[in-house]
Amino acid sequence: MSAEALMSVLDEEEPEFPNEKNPKSKAVYELFRQKNSKAKLLVLSSLEKTITDSVKDLYLTKDMMEELKEMYGREERHVHHQLVTLLHGTKMAQGTPVIDHVMKM
Template sequence: MASYNPLAKILDENKLTGPNYLDWKMNLKPVLRAAKVYYVLTTEEPNLPGPDVPQTDHDRKSKWLEDNKMAKCHILSSMSNVLQQQHIGMAAASDIMLNSKEMFGEQHCTVSLLAIRDLISTKMIEGTPVRDHVLKMIGVGMALEIGCERRELES
C-alpha cells in the first residue's frame, strides 16, 4: 500500500517553473520547516578548526550535512527538470535558493514599477464614463498592492 505524504503533494503540485517563484518559495518553506531542515538555509556549514575537536562538534557537522542533503532533495524535487539540472551540482541548499532568487525573485519589482508608472501616467479620457476610469485605476491599484504583498512574502 502506497503511503500518502501531504508535504510531498504540496511540492509536486507547486513545482518551480520560473514565473511562480514566490508561490513556490511560499510552499517550500513550511515543508522544509516540517522536515526540520529549514535551518540549513540560514546557517553556514559548521567547520571543524583542528584535529582536537570535541565529538559534539563532529556530530553537529554531520547533522548539518545530512539535513542539507535532505533540504536539497526537497528543493530539487520541487523544481522543473530543466531547473533541477541547473542546480544539481550545487553543494548547499542555501546556494540553490540564492541562485533561484537571483533568477526569478525580482519579478515583483517589475510589477510594482509598471503599476506605479500606470498610476502616475493614467488620465481620464475626455468623453468617457467616469466608471471606466475608476475601474482602470482600481486595477492599477490592485497590481501595486499585489507587488507589495509579494515583496513582504518573500522576506
C-alpha cells in the first residue's frame, strides 16, 4: 500500500453503510473498507506490541492515528517542559571556563 493510499484513508470520512436506495454506495463503501483495512494493518505492523494493544480495537485508521497522536503528544510536551526547565535552571559555576558551560548546555 502506498503512502498516498494511507493518506487518503486518513483524509476521507467513512462513507455511509450501503443501502438499497443507492446501489453505487456499496462499491464506494467496500473500496473504503479495503483501503482502511490495509492502512490499519500497515500501522499496526509498524508499532510495538505494547502500543498495538492500546489501539488495535479501533475500527478506523484515522481514529488509530488520532489516538497515537494524543498518547505521544502529551509525552512530548512533558519532555519539552522538563528540558526548558533544566536549561533555564543551569548556572555557570564560578571559575569554570565558558566552553565547559556551553558544552553542558
